[in-house]
Amino acid sequence: MTDWDHEVDVVVLGSGGAGLTTALTAAANGASVEVYEKSATVGGTTAVSGGILWIPAHNRSSEGELSVDDAMSYLRAQSLGFMDDELVETFVRTGPEMLDFVEEHSDLQFVVAEGFPDYKPELPGGRPSGGRSINAKPVELSQLGEWAERITSFPADFSNVGIDAETRARIHAAVDDRSGDYCVAGTALIAGLLTGVLDLGVVPRTNARAVELIADPLGIIGVRISQDGSEFRVHARRGVVLATGGFEWDAKLVEAYLRGPMRGAVSPPNNTGDGLRMAMAHGADLANMGEAWWVPIVQLPGDTFDGHPRSRSVRLERTRPRSVIVNRAGKRFLNEAGEYNSMAGPFQFLDPKEGYANDPAWIVFDAQHLKRYGFLGVLPGDEAPEWFSPSNDLAELGQKTGIDADGLARTLAAWNENVSHETDPDFG
Numbered sequence: 568m569t570d571w572d573h574e575v576d577v578v579v580l581g582s583g584g585a586g587l588t589t590a591l592t593a594a595a596n597g598a599s600v601e602v603y604e605k606s607a608t609v610g611g612t613t614a615v616s617g618g619i620l621w622i623p624a625h626n627r628s629s630e631g632e633l634s635v636d637d638a639m640s641y642l643r644a645q646s647l648g649f650m651d652d653e654l655v656e657t658f659v660r661t662g663p664e665m666l667d668f669v670e671e672h673s674d675l676q677f678v679v680a681e682g683f684p685d686y687k688p689e690l691p692g693g694r695p696s697g698g699r700s701i702n703a704k705p706v707e708l709s710q711l712g713e714w715a716e717r718i719t720s721f722p723a724d725f726s727n728v729g730i731d732a733e734t735r736a737r738i739h740a741a742v743d744d745r746s747g748d749y750c751v752a753g754t755a756l757i758a759g760l761l762t763g764v765l766d767l768g769v770v771p772r773t774n775a776r777a778v779e780l781i782a783d784p785l786g787i788i789g790v791r792i793s794q795d796g797s798e799f800r801v802h803a804r805r806g807v808v809l810a811t812g813g814f815e816w817d818a819k820l821v822e823a824y825l826r827g828p829m830r831g832a833v834s835p836p837n838n839t840g841d842g843l844r845m846a847m848a849h850g851a852d853l854a855n856m857g858e859a860w861w862v863p864i865v866q867l868p869g870d871t872f873d874g875h876p877r878s879r880s881v882r883l884e885r886t887r888p889r890s891v892i893v894n895r896a897g898k899r900f901l902n903e904a905g906e907y908n909s910m911a912g913p914f915q916f917l918d919p920k921e922g923y924a925n926d927p928a929w930i931v932f933d934a935q936h937l938k939r940y941g942f943l944g945v946l947p948g949d950e951a952p953e954w955f956s957p958s959n960d961l962a963e964l965g966q967k968t969g970i971d972a973d974g975l976a977r978t979l980a981a982w983n984e985n986v987s988h989e990t991d992p993d994f995g
């Protein structure tokens with residue numbers, strides 16, 4: 568192959584957390600590196616995420632060393648027999664080294680997210696008191712110069728991302744005594760990684776989409792990039808890294824691979840499975856394709872993003888008192904306050920007669936709930952909009968929504984009884 572436009576050691580495709588961390592590692596170890604990013608901004612889903620790293624075994628906890636054995640037990644307990652032990656143990660063992668490396672080569676500093684529990688703390692090896700979840704410290708944006716304006720952003724959901732609004736406010740409060748424009752969560756992760764790669768002379772190229780991997784008989788040796796209407800071919804002497812994110816914005820891939828219906832994505836719309844398709848074109852083995860980062864969503868009437876109906880994750884709202892989640896039979900089917908990822912299973916439950924009996928579902932709450940907490944952008948005490956289906960009684964609510972009113976009445980009677988005993992025998 569002689570018609571390369573140029574040569575480099577390592578080509579990284581995508582500028583999210585995976586891409587920038589790889590670029591940082593390769594560049595810090597002396598490789599020449601180029602990062603190509605399809606979108607006009609860098610950071611991908613990572614930039615709009617909660618940015619919490621889950622590093623299960625390390626010695627940064629105030630409770631002492633978190634062991635590899637406990638981490639492996641915890642992961643094994645939830646892998647349902649499908650765990651690749653060697654791969655998982657590599658992840659567990661190398662986490663601390665990764666944190667040290669990134670701190671050494673960028674402006675990022677990591678701190679344990681105190682009190683942030685494991686998602687399934689009740690499992691063997693689980694940690695109810697937390698310790699494994701790690702936050703990036705706030706990063707000052709101004710040090711990034713023009714790049715401060717070039718990080719992917721997203722209007723925050725009502726219930727906010729990974730860290731809730733209160734925590735966010737606390738973090739801001741903590742840095743208020745210093746001057747500057749700080750960012751937190753996923754944005755901080757990307758901003759910090761950017762400081763590292765820019766310092767090493769790696770300048771991500773945006774609006775530059777990888778369209779094809781180029782192979783010789785021994786493997787992948789380069790990539791074809793499309794940028795501003797023209798194309799060029801880059802020879803990668805040491806490797807091409809696919810860090811192009813997910814495929815949730817490609818309806819065909821979603822239908823082909825995910826284990827159940829996905830009604831909408833809460834990520835930026837660049838995740839169209841480009842890396843996946845490029846790898847498949849060269850016969851890559853695939854695994855674990857049915858899984859995703861799942862979260863319950865709402866789609867509000869008239870709410871759009873980039874011309875698509877916008878989906879918003881529902882996290883904080885469903886955890887509050889005086890509310891239940893029910894299906895169209897009026898039955899509860901999960902722990903409303905459970906962690907989001909595990910809620911996908913109950914939502915995707917396939918009933919032999921009813922089909923997807925729990926999808927869609929409704930959050931039913933009373934007037935006092937709205938008055939005390941507000942709901943999805945409606946402030947405490949404000950009028951309920953029509954799309955809340957405000958109703959005087961369960962019959963009216965049933966008529967407006969299609970929920971079986973008798974089923975709902977039975978559910979609420981049982982719920983209120985359980986509340987008076989402070990138990991939830993059905994879902995814990």
Ligand SMILES: Cc1cc2nc3c(=O)[nH]c(=O)nc-3n(C[C@H](O)[C@H](O)[C@H](O)COP(=O)(O)OP(=O)(O)OC[C@H]3O[C@@H](n4cnc5c(N)ncnc54)[C@H](O)[C@@H]3O)c2cc1C
Pocket residue numbers: 580581582583584585586603604605606609610611612613614615616617618619620621728729775776777778810811812813833834837838839841842860880
């Ligand atoms: C709201 C939200 C909150 C989350 N919170 C957390 C959390 O707190 N902790 C956690 O661990 N996970 C969290 N997640 C999940 C996590 O954000 C993602 O798993 C992670 O960011 C994926 O990182 P990535 O680098 O693989 O991909 P991304 O960050 O999505 O980056 C991929 C990049 O590749 C680019 N790209 C795509 N195709 C091409 C192409 N052909 N050529 C060049 N570039 C291309 C994209 O534009 C994008 O910039 C959250 C997700 C969401 C949606």
